[in-house]
Amino acid sequence: MAAGDLLSKIELISPSDFAKEKVRAIQEYSLLASQSLSNLFKRPLYMADILQQADLIGFGSLPIVLLTGFFTGAVLALNTAASLGRFGALSLIGQLVSISMVRELGPVLTGLMVAGRNSSGMASELGSMVVTEQIDAMRALGTDPTKKLVTPRVTATVFMLFFLTIISDLLGLIGGSMVATLLLGLDSHEYWSSTYQTLVFQDVFMGLIKPVIFGFIISTVGCYYGMSARGGTQGVGKATTEAVVASSVLIIGVDFFLTRLLIVLLGFR
Amino acid sequence: MTTPLQPAAISPASGQEPSGRAIVFENVSLTFEAKPVLDGVSFCLPRGETKALFGVAGSGKSTILKLALGLMKPDSGHIYVLGEDVTQMREDDLFELRRQIGMVFQESALFDSLTVRDNVAYRLEEEHALPEKEIDARVHEALTFVELGHTMEMYPSELSGGMRRRVAIARAIITQPEVLLYDSPTGGLDPVTSTTIVELIVKQRDVYKTSSLLVTHRLQDAFTMANHYFDRTSNRMQPLAQGSKADVPMTFLILRDGKVIFDGDAQALAQSEDEYIREYIS
Numbered sequence: 297m298a299a300g301d302l303l304s305k306i307e308l309i310s311p312s313d314f315a316k317e318k319v320r321a322i323q324e325y326s327l328l329a330s331q332s333l334s335n336l337f338k339r340p341l342y343m344a345d346i347l348q349q350a351d352l353i354g355f356g357s358l359p360i361v362l363l364t365g366f367f368t369g370a371v372l373a374l375n376t377a378a379s380l381g382r383f384g385a386l387s388l389i390g391q392l393v394s395i396s397m398v399r400e401l402g403p404v405l406t407g408l409m410v411a412g413r414n415s416s417g418m419a420s421e422l423g424s425m426v427v428t429e430q431i432d433a434m435r436a437l438g439t440d441p442t443k444k445l446v447t448p449r450v451t452a453t454v455f456m457l458f459f460l461t462i463i464s465d466l467l468g469l470i471g472g473s474m475v476a477t478l479l480l481g482l483d484s485h486e487y488w489s490s491t492y493q494t495l496v497f498q499d500v501f502m503g504l505i506k507p508v509i510f511g512f513i514i515s516t517v518g519c520y521y522g523m524s525a526r527g528g529t530q531g532v533g534k535a536t537t538e539a540v541v542a543s544s545v546l547i548i549g550v551d552f553f554l555t556r557l558l559i560v561l562l563g564f565r
Numbered sequence: 566m567t568t569p570l571q572p573a574a575i576s577p578a579s580g581q582e583p584s585g586r587a588i589v590f591e592n593v594s595l596t597f598e599a600k601p602v603l604d605g606v607s608f609c610l611p612r613g614e615t616k617a618l619f620g621v622a623g624s625g626k627s628t629i630l631k632l633a634l635g636l637m638k639p640d641s642g643h644i645y646v647l648g649e650d651v652t653q654m655r656e657d658d659l660f661e662l663r664r665q666i667g668m669v670f671q672e673s674a675l676f677d678s679l680t681v682r683d684n685v686a687y688r689l690e691e692e693h694a695l696p697e698k699e700i701d702a703r704v705h706e707a708l709t710f711v712e713l714g715h716t717m718e719m720y721p722s723e724l725s726g727g728m729r730r731r732v733a734i735a736r737a738i739i740t741q742p743e744v745l746l747y748d749s750p751t752g753g754l755d756p757v758t759s760t761t762i763v764e765l766i767v768k769q770r771d772v773y774k775t776s777s778l779l780v781t782h783r784l785q786d787a788f789t790m791a792n793h794y795f796d797r798t799s800n801r802m803q804p805l806a807q808g809s810k811a812d813v814p815m816t817f818l819i820l821r822d823g824k825v826i827f828d829g830d831a832q833a834l835a836q837s838e839d840e841y842i843r844e845y846i847s
């Protein structure tokens with residue numbers, strides 16, 4: 297193949313076109329995200345689809361969330377024990393595990409797990425429907441795909457991620473207690489009372505608002521990449537990968553700003 | 566907001582009032598990535614008529630059907646469907662209009678995660694107007710009509726291409742919409758099955774008086790439709806008696822290079838002097 301052939305295959309995009317493209321993508325994403333919410337107030341509401349998605353996302357993700365939560369709490373206890381031991385403050389282990397788990401690691405790790413599992417699932421499912429004209433067929437049959445497909449996924453993800461995070465937090469605390477009592481020889485009663493007493497309203501509030509936001513990110517990003525898939529099976533594969541990458545990065549990025557905002561708003565220590 | 570302005574430019578041949586037109590294309594142009602696909606296309610489909618669209622592959626036939634449904638928007642021009650200008654409508658209002666239109670996609674576009682029964686029942690389920698039992702009966706009737714009564718519980722991936730096409734037809738006609746858009750309903754089918762489908766389209770036209778646009782690559786099929794009518798007493802398609810030509814509301818439209826080069830009935834087509842058309846129909 298001549299070099300000219302190869303060159304002509306590489307598309308040259310000017311910076312302004314590139315910027316326009318990105319702005320358009322952000323516009324489209326925002327539109328989809330806002331529609332997914334406003335559809336909640338319009339009829340029909342696809343309850344059966346919401347429940348089906350909730351089952352898929354919630355119960356489907358339960359095993360990985362249980363495992364991640366448990367081992368995260370356990371390893372957290374191991375690591376903090378090393379540093380706390382030096383100050384002779386091993387009894388603080390419960391407090392450290394519970395604050396890290398509830399405020400930060402529970403929501404973020406659960407979010408990342410569900411992003412990897414469901415953001416990709418949504419992007420590939422909706423993407424295949426786009427490239428096989430099933431989305432067009434749905435519109436032709438008089439159904440709004442954002443109502444029938446996007447809103448149920450968003451609702452179900454937000455709802456289920458909230459509960460999955462609570463379960464993950466709990467499993468983290470159990471993992472921590474296993475390490476504290478079995479490996480470090482701490483009193484189990486002492487561990488649990490310190491984890492419980494140290495949590496204040498702000499910690500819990502922060503830990504519960506995060507999964508709501510993350511669930512919204514995971515589902516809207518997954519649906520957006522799926523709905524904008526182009527170019528056959530390859531396009532669907534690309535959409536799937538991009539959805540996981542984008543939602544994971546967004547979760548971590550948004551987590552920082554959200555934490556900062558909540559600290560300011562709630563007047564933390 | 567979407568009160569349609571009736572176009573004055575095109576007057577239907579029969580001289581009916583505006584509501585007598587199911588679909589009107591008015592100077593519609595569309596360009597895909599610097600490639601003009603439609604270039605000032607105008608035509609009118611009177612109510613109750615079936616119009617067959619011809620043109621070589623890639624001439625924009627499927628595009629015309631998608632434009633009529635409002636699935637995409639033209640760069641310029643207006644499209645009126647059942648009196649409403651779909652080029653100016655919001656997506657929300659389009660969903661209402663589309664409920665009165667049935668579409669058979671070229672690649673069938675069945676929902677692959679739903680069974681054949683649920684695919685065909687889709688519209689009825691969405692409308693929540695009927696009890697499940699009634700829906701089952703209607704689905705069975707529609708599927709029997711296309712000779713697929715036994716496939717109710719199968720998934721589209723388990724069917725052959727021709728069977729999928731017929732399921733798509735059953736899905737489109739189950740609510741008896743006022744307008745039907747068929748995209749190559751007989752493409753790639755054996756002669757026996759395609760005759761069944763031709764008969765079905767003729768029945769829609771003559772019994773239910775549905776207005777339809779029909780994309781096809783087989784001139785043969787369209788000529789069959791033009792010289793047959795549906796006889797209710799025998800419940801079969803019958804040839805028109807010699808001499809009573811153009812009795813059925815069937816017309817032809819040929820696209821070339823984004824323009825309409827022929828729009829008229831079978832008789833006019835047979836008498837056309839245009840070289841390209843002569844070659845096309847020979």
Ligand SMILES: Nc1ncnc2c1ncn2[C@@H]1O[C@H](COP(=O)(O)OP(=O)(O)OP(=O)(O)O)[C@@H](O)[C@H]1O
Pocket residue numbers: 597598602620621622623624625626627628629671
């Ligand atoms: N989404 C799209 N993006 C870019 N170009 C498109 C798109 N859809 C159709 N086209 C182009 O528009 C032209 C007309 O396509 P269309 O599908 O309407 O052809 P057709 O007449 O239905 O052909 P066929 O007889 O093969 O079905 C083709 O050249 C095609 O490449």
Ligand SMILES: [Mg+2]
Pocket residue numbers: 626627628671748
């Ligand atoms: Mg086509």
